[in-house]
Amino acid sequence: MNKPFILVVEDDSAVRNLITTTLETQRYRFQAAPTGETAILEAVSHNPDVVLLDLGLPDMDGIEIIRKIRTWSKMPIIVISARSEDTDKIEALDAGADDYLTKPFSVEELLARLRVTFRRLYDSGGSAPGDMVFTNGDLRIDYAAGCVYVKEKELHLTPMEYKILCLLAKNAGKVLTHTTITKEIWGSAWDNDVASLRVFMATLRKKIEADPSAPKYIQTHVGVGYRMMRV
Structure with a gap:
């Protein structure tokens, strides 16, 4: 190749x-x-x-x-x-x-x-986590199709936003540390990775949350990381 x-x-x-x-x-x-x-x-x-x-x-x-x-x-x-x-x-x-x-x-x-x-x-055809569809309240992730929906409206996520969302969904209810997320997403834990993660979370929330200032899906644990809340 x-x-x-x-x-x-x-x-x-x-x-x-x-x-x-x-x-x-x-x-x-x-x-x-x-x-x-x-x-x-x-x-x-x-x-x-x-x-x-x-x-x-x-x-x-x-x-x-x-x-x-x-x-x-x-x-x-x-x-x-x-x-x-x-x-x-x-x-x-x-x-x-x-x-x-x-x-x-x-x-x-x-x-x-x-x-x-x-x-x-x-390697976009890699294994899908668990079931082929993840549902949490109005949020739905179709892993097979690589699509995300809120109230049945398809969202347009960047590849990084999608990857982060899938990682959180796979571990719904668990707090994932900044290091865990950045190593999974970027394969490293540079300072830039943590800063980028914060930005990606902001853009992701704008797309999946009705009120990004009061998120119901992704909870921030200050100084620690993030958690996908079960709605």
């Missing part, structure tokens, strides 16, 4: 060289794009397996690129950005990004995020 093809969208030459050198050492195929316009052309022309996207590009904002790509493709997009505020991360995820990595980052962390993405791409 050919190695995955990765599109690197980054205008900072030092960061771009770091990423491409890392990919080269791992024998990944890649193409670099320094601008948003070039990135969109490369995405259309080469249909990459994954896009690594900086948000602060000279000709357009990365959020706009995410929205444009999402009009025609579900290719995984991992944002790599110096914007570290939760609002920036939530905006990118809401626009359609699959994951978010904050600069500065380690190459080990970047490679871990890529491995998680590729496992989802190539």
Whole structure:
């Protein structure tokens, strides 16, 4: 099987060289794009397996690129950005990004995020937890179809949101620590993983909870982790 093809969208030459050198050492195929316009052309022309996207590009904002790509493709997009505020991360995820990595980052962390993405791409037919359908109040997860419904309305979750929700559902009633969740989802427990988990929980709650400020499905245990409540 050919190695995955990765599109690197980054205008900072030092960061771009770091990423491409890392990919080269791992024998990944890649193409670099320094601008948003070039990135969109490369995405259309080469249909990459994954896009690594900086948000602060000279000709357009990365959020706009995410929205444009999402009009025609579900290719995984991992944002790599110096914007570290939760609002920036939530905006990118809401626009359609699959994951978010904050600069500065380690190459080990970047490679871990890529491995998680590729496992989802190539092993998406993995075992479903327990029954093929999980029901909790108005929430329903159809594992076989990979779909989530609230009051029979299908929700559009990112792959990471879906994976986190399934993990919590599989362990409904149990408190899962931050470390347990991040190791299961990303295969690591970096500080960035815990920060990303908090953001993913915020976006997930916006989609499944009637009132995200008073959640009934996912309970936060401050300083510990999260629990799927039985409704």
